[in-house]
Amino acid sequence: MIETHAHIYSDDYAEDRAAMLERAWNAGIEQIWMPNCDHTTIPGMMKLAAQFPGKCLPMIGLHPTYVKEDFEQELVIMEDWLEKYPFIAVGEIGMDLFWDKTFKEQQEKAFLYQCKLARKHNLWIDIHSRNAFWETVKLIEEFGDPALKGIFHCFTGTLEEANKAIELGFKLGIGGVATFKNGGLDQVIPFVDIEHLVLETDAPYLAPVPYRGKRNEVAYIDLVAQRVADLKHLPKQEVINATSDNAKKMLQKAS
Template sequence: MIETHAHIYDEQFEPERDAMLSRAWQRGIEQIWMPNCDHTTVNGMMQLADKYPGRCLPMMGLHPCYVQADFEKELQLVEDWLGKYPFLAVGEIGLDLFWDKTFRAQQEEAFLIQCGLARQHNLWIDIHSRNAFWETIALIEQFADPALTGIFHCFTGTLEEAQKAIELGFKLGIGGVATFKNGGLDQVLPHVALEQLVLETDSPYLAPVPYRGKRNEPAYLDLVAQRVGDLMQVPKEQVMATTTQTARSLVGPKVLSAS
């Protein structure tokens, strides 16, 4: 399996990060893809990329929750890094209108700029769109580049939203919410093609049942795969194989050669 979204550099893993990663490898996870947040997360992420080459693969981007009035400085750092390292993707980027809408205009500008950086470097984007799906879609349509692709990370939307994302060439990142009783994905996943999905945990957040409310970790991806298989009425092994192949299809030769 490929874990397509995990913040394994997070301080919550500090006491036993190597043991946590060992559990992931033992569960058959071959790669963990790491989204960046801002300048404060780069060093920890890159240390893991150096320690586990080919297994812990970093992205570079500015997370919408970290967008402030001076976001241009952060974007300059993103641009500088993209010019000197073969990153997996530009991410995680997007809009978050759940907590605070103070910097909504800056979030939108930062997203569009980073879409441009992704195209410039021939990379896909990893999208965060909390309480902002259609607003994010509007920006993608405004950007108007059919070659722009990527993942709607932590997808928890409706069937209509799933179909719109797929129509625009994006994959759906499915995580622990799929295991929640009222998560809503039981009304969506049976009606989309398995080939449109990739698996993630968003560790250390959103742990699947039976660990809900506790710290999440990549080893729990197996539980997500099982739940997706149950909802789509296909064997877990098929879910694992197909989502891994879909994830690999996003990765360019530049990254593969670096790994």
């Protein structure tokens, strides 16, 4: 199974990171893809990439909630790293209008610039979109390059939004929200072909039921796979195989 989005470098794992990762490997996790946030998260992420080559794969990007007045300096750092390391994607990038709209304009500029970086390096993008799906779509359409592909990470939108993301050539990253009673994905996943889905945890955030509200970890992705299987009336192994194949195709596009 491929975990397509987990912040395993997070301080939340400072006390038991090795044990957490051991549980992940024991659960059958083949790879863990690590999204970046800003310059402060790069050292921990790259340490894990060096420690587990071929298993912990890093992305590079400036997360929208980390976009502040100094965002251009942050982008220079991301660009420098892209020149010297073979990242799998530019991410996580996007728009977040949930907590604060103060830097909306800067978020838009940062997103479009990072889309340019992704195309320059023939990489896909990992999108964080919270309370900003259509704003993000507008930017993708404004960017206007049909070769720009990626994943809408932590997708929690409607079927209409799912179909729009797919129309644009993006996969949907399905995580713990799929297990929530009122998460809404029971109205989406049954109607979306499995070829458009990949699995993630977003650990340490958004733990699936029955761990909701607690620290999430990569091994819990098995619960997400089971929920998708239940919603699509498929064997869990079929979901695991299909979503892992979908993820591997993302890497092929990025090579």
